[in-house]
């Protein structure tokens with residue numbers, strides 16, 4: 001057997017305690033922000049039937065064609081996939097449990113997603129999203145509300161230099177008309193298309209518009225525009241979204257080439273983009289998906305949602321100089337000898353009963369070395385228990401940021417420490 005140190009899977013990261021403090025802080029800010037808009041948490045499994053993602057995201061998308069971690073359940077032969085995104089699972093759960101029966105739903109989830117992409121800064125194989133879904137809402141008001149929510153979060157987090165890109169993909173009939181025209185157009189320019197574009201020509205011509213191949217840009221620029229096919233309802237919807245955003249002074253750029261990499265979108269789509277993260281500049285993206293619920297087997301119902309990439313947001317936060325929150329310790333307990341150890345653990349539990357954060361010294365050592373640890377812990381006070389104190393059922397309390405050490409009986413300890421905590 002090899003005794004090489006085992007490493008995490010490429011593109012899948014450990015989040016170590018220091019960094020995790022920032023994650024915990026961020027997650028709390030996000031929970032409060034979502035509560036302010038009435039979103040409720042939903043938790044779905046990490047693994048779903050492969051067919052769910054094929055049906056929801058689309059067979060001819062990068063995610064389904066080449067990025068999914070799919071495998072066969074060796075016990076029963078089921079085809080399963082580690083979720084590459086949350087919208088499909090969320091809609092599946094909502095339908096399975098009939099959540100849309102009575103009222104529309106504002107839901108959110110957060111957690112790891114899995115895509116077999118080429119790892120680089122801001123792009124991982126296991127990454128984390130906070131996903132926000134409003135199901136059963138048809139009007140442009142919810143589209144605008146979701147976008148405004150994002151703007152509020154950036155402000156709360158102190159994130160600047162993000163721009164909002166907006167587009168509409170229209171509805172199914174206009175998309176079909178546009179698709180037919182696109183195929184006819186690209187067929188006339190077949191020689192210019194690269195192999196990937198040729199392969200997608202009949203299955204997903206819209207994705208050709210997304211190509212970064214410089215040799216194809218001129219042909220792509222002159223391709224038929226979806227905007228020209230949109231019907232009046234979709235245009236009115238889009239105009240309303242823009243009007244609400246303008247009223248709330250949310251700046252946006254219309255980007256007619258914003259098509260998104262998942263097939264379920266229609267009408268409003270948007271991305272929040274920063275120039276600070278190199279090629280992986282999209283920190284948050286989403287749109288309307290009015291056809292998906294029916295496509296997954298539910299009664300037709302409109303919906304709108306988005307997801308943000310947590311790793312990308314945290315890089316921005318760190319770059320903005322956001323200080324790492326430190327874990328807080330109120331009390332460090334230093335003790336020596338057997339009797340003192342018994343009193344120390346009793347005292348520690350007594351203090352935790354009042355919600356104090358207590359670090360009990362474990363592992364022995366001299367008083368001096370234990371006091372060094374107490375210092376390094378950042379505790380407000382240390383409680384020192386030696387033979388002498390233990391026999392008298394007393395303890396010494398030492399304020400760590402200066403001041404006299406005092407000796408008190410165990411019954412007075414909580415009140416004494418509380419005074420020091422209040423002075424902080």
Ligand code: HAM
Pocket residue numbers: 084085086087115117122123124125127128129131132133261262282283284285286287289304305306307308309310311312
């Ligand atoms: P998406 O654009 O595929 O949309 O992903 C949303 C966000 O997740 C991206 O903007 C990015 O910040 C982050 N992200 C995606 N892939 C990676 C990766 N490999 N590494 C790091 N971050 C990544 C969706 O997933 C849709 N489900 C969003 C949605 C919800 N639409 C409607 N509702």
